[in-house]
Amino acid sequence: MGDLAKEFVTTYNYWVYIILMMIGLYAVMVKNNLVKKIIGMNIVQTAIILFFISIGAKRGATIPIIAHGHNGGEHAVHAADYINPLPHVLMLTAIVVAVATLGVALSLAIKIYQEYGTLEEDDIRTQTREE
């Protein structure tokens, strides 16, 4: 039972990332409110981060910090003992990119609110069309 469930949970990771990605995409496309769109965009990004972290997982391995690192030369280091660090590094970058994009997006949203007095996309559209 435990193994089967574990198997399910592990592939469940991929399912969850796909579902999250779709939630995000749907929000970006359909939601009317700009802040909601931004949230959707962020969900897409986190979903991809989840995917990458799942790539890095390694059975029977521990976090990628070498134990007894201070006198490292004395212990042989086996790659199988540590989780793949590369996706983590990439995802650190991705998180930072996500927050940077978020900052710019929110600034734009504030500016749009100042210009149109609303955050609803359809209202903005009607205002643009009236001109």
Next chain:
Amino acid sequence: MTGMFGIEYRPLSAVLLPIIVAFLILLSNKRPNLRESWTLLGSVLLFLTVSSMSPIVLAEGPIQWTWFNLLPNIDFAFNVDAFGLVFATTSSSLWILVSLYSIGYMRSLKEHAQTRYYFCFALALLGAIGIALSSNLVTMFVFYEILTLSTYPLVAHEESPEAISAGHKYLAYLLGGGVFFLIGILMTYLLVGTTDFNAHGILSPALGPASKLTLQVVFFCFLLGFAKAAWMPVHSWLPSAMIAPTPVSALLHAVAVVKAGVFGVIRIVCYIYGIDLMQELGLGLALASIAAFTIVVANLYAIGQDNLKRMLAYSTINQLSFILIAVALLSPMAVAGAMLHITFHGFMKITLFLCAGAITAISGKKAISEFKGLGRAMPITMTAFLIGAFGMFGAPPLAGFISKWHVVLGAVQSGQLVFLTIILIGSILDVVYFCPVIINTFFGKMPETETLKGDLEEKVEVYSEKVERLETKRPIYYFMIIPLAITAVFSIIFCILPNTFSIYDLVQMAVKDIFGGM
């Protein structure tokens, strides 16, 4: 001789001259006299350069000059051969006269944007000369497009909605044609890997790998590309373009642009396909049929016209197709006639157009039915018109006779009696539509108390009893009268001395290259 005027540099200087002139014109925008001197000076120099090449070509063969490599196997190069010189000489000699005429015409009508006018005119000449001298299809295409684009502002010169829409029509037909021309060039390049003109044609090696049908389709692409030749049904830009100022219609739509089209067709027929391949593919007959159709229909159109310039436009279409039919006969005599007709028709038709312009500028009349009695008011103009008109149908002491004679001989030579008949019918129809003009001008009486509107400053009342000599009323009119008189005189000279400007020798040489003998 070395340097800029060495023999090998003459094609280049012939091409550069109009460019330099164009920019000098642009720079002297504010000083009309200087601007027009540049035009005149440039045209004279251009003519001298071009005509200085003909003895060399006759003696030593083509002058070649390669500028730079454009595409693999295609250079931006000039190759001055006999046939090219025929066209170049015609255009450059007529540019002088038309420049002169333009001064009179533009000033007496007080046209706007004259700098633009002269600038574009010089560029158009660049196009024409370039087409004449280029040694391969791509170089020719470059100049062909320059010619199209530079004449667009000239057509739309009046800037009325009508003129602009005529300009659009012009662009649509010619650039649309240019696209087909480009396809033709591409296909030629793909089939044989080169696009250089050769007196025996270059496409014959392609017949094996490519089917006959491909080559036939490519030929029609080329033909569509030369919409400038105004064959039916791609002719309708030409009558609309007549809204342009008359000097433009005269030089460009009687000589440079339309002849560039015909010139291109001859280049394609003789220098790309070659006579043998044309015969093998049966394209001569197809081309001749199109041309024959155009001749008949254009003549019928012309008969119904009341606007003189439109009538002349249909006459041009008719004569262009006459050249096409002559080429399509694929016999030495006929091709020689076609080449001669490029020059001769140019001189005659320009006479007619210049007359039409002079009539409009001086008397303010455009419709043929209003011309009654003008023969007495403008005797020189109308005499010149008479000469031009007779030249059109090939009456003996005029240039048209020579070329038509050659074509008729050529038709007999190739045994195409059907087309011979059509040529003759065409000539007879020429008489029919020119008749009303001649009758009106010389035998009609000007209605009494009619005001001539042409002169903007003073209204001149003309009565049938005491006709005033309009032509010589103001000194500026001489700028118009003299050129048309000169072209009329040349129309006669070409009949008596066909070898003026070595035209006849050049044509003979070209035909010899193509057929290996007359």
Next chain:
Amino acid sequence: MNWQIEFIILTMVIILGIGAITVKDLLGAGILFGAYSFMMCLLWAIMGAVDVAFTEASVGAGVSTVFFISAVFRTTRGTKD
């Protein structure tokens, strides 16, 4: 016991994600998104990506939420969807 926690968190992530984009109050959406980020951070910590989890905790759950709230504060809280 590990996989049960993981399973619960994965489900929570989906629920919070859907919540963040459906709730009618933008401030609430921002907070829910913060919670979502925090769940993500837990998930990654479980999966051994400690550095990423740390960053997500400070950036995603912390600063991002503050940004959202200040943006909502400067614009409007209500929304039609």
Next chain:
Amino acid sequence: MNPGQNDIIILMVVAPLFASIIVPIVGWRAKKLCYSLTILAVLISLFSSLITAKTVMNHGPVQYYLGGWKPPWGIEFYIDHLNAFIAVVVTFISFLGVIFSKTNVENDLPNKEGAFYSLFLLLITGLLGIVLTGDMFNLFVFLEVASLSSYALIAMGEKGAMYASFRYLLIGTVGASWYMLGVGYLYIVTGSLNMANLSELLPALYQSKTILVGFAFILFGVGIKMALFPLHAWLPDAYTYAPSAVSAMVAPLMTKVMIYVVIRVIFTVFQPEFTVDMIQATSILSWFGVLAILFGGIMALSQTDFKRMLCYIIVGEIGYIVGGVGIANATALKGAIFHILNDALMMVCLFFVAGMVMYRKKGHRISDFKGIFREMPFAAIIFTVGALAVIGVPPTGGFFSKWYLLLGGIEAKHWGFVVALLISTLINVALFARVFDKGLYVHGHGSDHSSESTDHSSGTLVQKTPLSMWIPAVIVILAILLAGIFNQAILKNIVQFAVPSGL
């Protein structure tokens, strides 16, 4: 080659980078200095790109290991003929764009010179990084640098720019995320991020579905960024409302650099036997190119705004290049790569004209072009040259790239593409004839034929076009003509080698 010799390569990215860091600080005290610093940095970048191109031409591809780590462990700059060529295009166009930006920034963005130039430089840095890098993920980071700065720059335009930029941000971020996702898919089955390394590892996995999906997502992501029809929706608004200095710079470059990425992915990371033969991605791509050409042309016809018209022309031009890439034979690809240069040049030229007209007449609708041939003869000449290049009239460069594209299309018997190209040529004629008429024929309707008076617009003659606008414009029209006249030199020395060897 010893390490020191290639240091010039990194200078290409580092010079604008350092300038972008310093400029906001300098901007507090000396606003004038920002402009000079920016020009200096881009000039260094331009020179180093030229030197790199020369090195590549003489010695073949160059590698630069960042941090001294060999790939696939470290990140490398891998510069072959293709990169070197595109890098020169990018630096050259940005150099012109920076010079051009002066008056626009001074007039429209007071007190933000520092931030503007900083973002401008970051944009250049990002684009250059995309072009130079040999690492798939590093490319994503550069993509984000370029995108973020372009969002901000675009947003500071006229009314409507904010919303346009916001939409661009959303779509662009999704595009970049998809790209990253695709890279992740490649990573999960290969374990590598280095392009050269991937191209060795991938052939064994061509049957894998993961590879296919990864490829598709990379293409979708980049397709969004390069505004390939039907993913182009963000482009017209964004580039129309952007400040003229920004659109003159972003519009020609952003999409072109993305096309470079497509070429890289299709022909270097994946090999032609996969993309061309196995899944026939290229032939699908070429049909999208055809659609883009036609759609761009038709939409451009219906515009009344000059900049928006240019935007749709860009959509069409992207179709040209993508179609050329999609045909995937050496001739067409040569044309496509050469068209990247030509298109960048002619678009920058036309956007310069839009900027000049905007400066003088405070608008960029086609009706604002009335009488420019008289009032701004200089801008009119630039416009004419640019328009001729877009139409593809020889001897401008546009003709020659079109020639190769057509030749390639006929060779491949891709008649749809050939016909679309020719139709679009005619549409372009119609487009520019419209503007041309407005600019040239001021007398109209036979009303005032009062000779050659030049003083028809009394008093509206505002400032003269400043030097900083017309110098880059002159350079660009010269470049357009030279690119045409010396096209063989360019093609034989560099573009020819840029075509992937597998074709």
Next chain:
Amino acid sequence: MKAFALIIVILCAGLLIYGTSDFPPWSDPESPASTHVSPYYIEHTIEDTSVPNIVTSVLADYRGFDTMFETIVIFTAGIACFFLLRVTKREDHESRLYHHLVTGVTLRIKEGGKLPDESEEFRRVDTEWVPYSLIIKITCRLIVPFIMLFALYVIAHGHHSPGGGFQGGVIIGAAMILFAISNDLRAAILRLSEKMATFFCSAGVFIYAGTGLLCLLLGLNFLDYGALAKILFTDPVTARSHGILAVEIGVGIAVMGVVVSIYYNLSSAGKHDEGL
């Protein structure tokens, strides 16, 4: 639109699931991702850089160039927010609230009214002002230094434990934000001015890129910290370790500056007078 979006979303999901079917088994130690490139990092990090935290060594050294541009991304975001939002023109015609400290009365100065001097007696408060809870205010003031201290630890100890420049920088920034929220924005700006924050952004990136350039000037490739051995008088491995530390500090400073700067601009919509 909704249906259309739904179709696209489902198509995407289908494509992704289709791609998932050929994935290597989950958390398989033999999967390509775990066997091709990453083992090198795990096995060589100590001998190359003497940094036990592999993520740090990969982040700051093996793929240091990525990280540099990651810093640039966040720097770009900071500049972009400033560029977009900052309003430099003072708008004096807004109504403001002032607190009279002596009497505890809150005054509203209407548009165009004469503004009192910021003196001992009057203190400006936010328009949507609610009396602060003294407990929160004081507690936050107390906590902030400790948070910052922890952040410094995170930066400095990034070699050996989770953490590093980003995390530390964000935490310092968050501490500043906490201070700004618990007091008001003006108080925070008084302590860390806008120019200072911008300067930190630039300085941080400058430290990172400058380290790289220094390596270049010392004769090795850009960002090859081994070159620092020449000026640090150590062996290249230790030099790498120090190089990583320098870079992490740079990242920390830059991120802190950017986070604070973005917060200032976002929360006051660019006016820098009233925050959250």
